[in-house]
Amino acid sequence: MFTSADYAMMSRAIQIAERGRATATPNPFVGCVIVKHGRIIGEGFTRAGGRPHAEADALANCTESPEGATVYATLEPCATHSTSRGPACSDLLVEAKVVRVVSALHDPFEGVDGKGHARLHEAGIALEIGLMEVEVKKQLKAFLARVTRGRPYVTLKIAASVDGKTALNNGESKWITSAESRRDVHAMRRDACAILTGVGTILADNPTLTVRDLPCDRQPLRIVLDNYFAIADDMAILDGGNTLIATASATATVADPNYAARVAALAVRGVEVVQVQHEANSGKINLTALMKMLAVKKLNSIMVETGAKLNASLLLANVVDEIVFYVAPRVLGDSAKGLFQLPELTSLRDTINLQFTDVRQIGADIKITAVIVKKG
Numbered sequence: 001m002f003t004s005a006d007y008a009m010m011s012r013a014i015q016i017a018e019r020g021r022a023t024a025t026p027n028p029f030v031g032c033v034i035v036k037h038g039r040i041i042g043e044g045f046t047r048a049g050g051r052p053h054a055e056a057d058a059l060a061n062c063t064e065s066p067e068g069a070t071v072y073a074t075l076e077p078c079a080t081h082s083t084s085r086g087p088a089c090s091d092l093l094v095e096a097k098v099v100r101v102v103s104a105l106h107d108p109f110e111g112v113d114g115k116g117h118a119r120l121h122e123a124g125i126a127l128e129i130g131l132m133e134v135e136v137k138k139q140l141k142a143f144l145a146r147v148t149r150g151r152p153y154v155t156l157k158i159a160a161s162v163d164g165k166t167a168l169n170n171g172e173s174k175w176i177t178s179a180e181s182r183r184d185v186h187a188m189r190r191d192a193c194a195i196l197t198g199v200g201t202i203l204a205d206n207p208t209l210t211v212r213d214l215p216c217d218r219q220p221l222r223i224v225l226d227n228y229f230a231i232a233d234d235m236a237i238l239d240g241g242n243t244l245i246a247t248a249s250a251t252a253t254v255a256d257p258n259y260a261a262r263v264a265a266l267a268v269r270g271v272e273v274v275q276v277q278h279e280a281n282s283g284k285i286n287l288t289a290l291m292k293m294l295a296v297k298k299l300n301s302i303m304v305e306t307g308a309k310l311n312a313s314l315l316l317a318n319v320v321d322e323i324v325f326y327v328a329p330r331v332l333g334d335s336a337k338g339l340f341q342l343p344e345l346t347s348l349r350d351t352i353n354l355q356f357t358d359v360r361q362i363g364a365d366i367k368i369t370a371v372i373v374k375k376g
């Protein structure tokens with residue numbers, strides 16, 4: 001039975017974990033609180049690039065000996081595995097002679113996967129698992145998605161008018177939403193592992209897709225889907241590297257006879273070009289294969305900022321988890337551009353259904369967060 005004090009300390013650990021949300025990737029952002037005689041003597045979170053882990057950080061920050069203390073961790077303390085970059089947190093806790101560990105959640109990563117909890121139990125440390133598990137699963141949804149199902153957590157970001165339009169028919173779209181919403185989008189970018197868009201958006205708008213106007217210690221990777229390698233070499237998204245261009249295998253090389261030379265030239269600029277399995281009927285990138293590849297690259301979360309065609313393709317490929325709508329109090333009219341270029345539906349049974357999880361006002365706009373309701 002967990003006490004009110006246990007809940008308070010785990011809530012604190014969850015709060016502290018947020019400090020690593022934008023920087024801990026590809027590791028999960030974890031929080032840890034160490035308590036002795038009812039007092040917090042150490043706090044920590046997973047630092048930039050995943051090291052040190054939260055438990056190691058909290059132990060290093062202790063104001064007195066942690067011997068006899070209780071540890072609250074939002075995720076199972078790690079065990080030694082093939083890719084370990086330092087001592088395991090479960091070993092550190094044993095060496096510190098803590099007497100109790102309260103862990104919110106089992107870590108499904110194959111290198112841990114119960115081994116950390118087992119190490120603590122074998123050492124005679126009182127172990128309790130599951131406190132505020134629901135809250136931590138929500139917090140770590142992107143990491144858990146990559147590890148358990150082999151693809152990142154994908155969020156579509158859409159800025160639209162109240163009548164569901166993203167731009168005028170002539171392409172003008174700056175700015176439909178408010179400055180406050182645009183700043184919130186930059187916060188979303190900062191927290192994402194990568195920003196994904198299509199080459200059509202790049203050629204039409206020439207965006208940088210970087211985080212601006214707020215503190216940022218780690219720019220997300222920028223990913224461009226470009227079936228036929230049509231991107232121009234002077235596009236802003238290529239500046240500064242940290243960009244990945246995904247082309248369709250056996251399609252881009254035919255479309256561009258200078259493919260190999262361009263790939264080499266872009267590599268010098270810090271831009272990676274990869275070929276992804278293509279769809280047999282269209283020659284376009286297989287989006288399921290793309291997501292599996294991005295998971296192998298240890299990308300937990302993907303934020304999508306693109307147009308109606310790719311938005312629809314991602315939905316139809318069933319690789320979208322969440323949509324964030326910024327809805328502006330404007331009406332753009334029937335001729336304006338829509339959100340999703342989907343084929344005509346003839347039955348309501350074929351619709352893509354959503355569940356609203358959050359609605360709030362930002363500036364003059366309404367921000368709606370909705371998850372995709374999976375069929376079957």
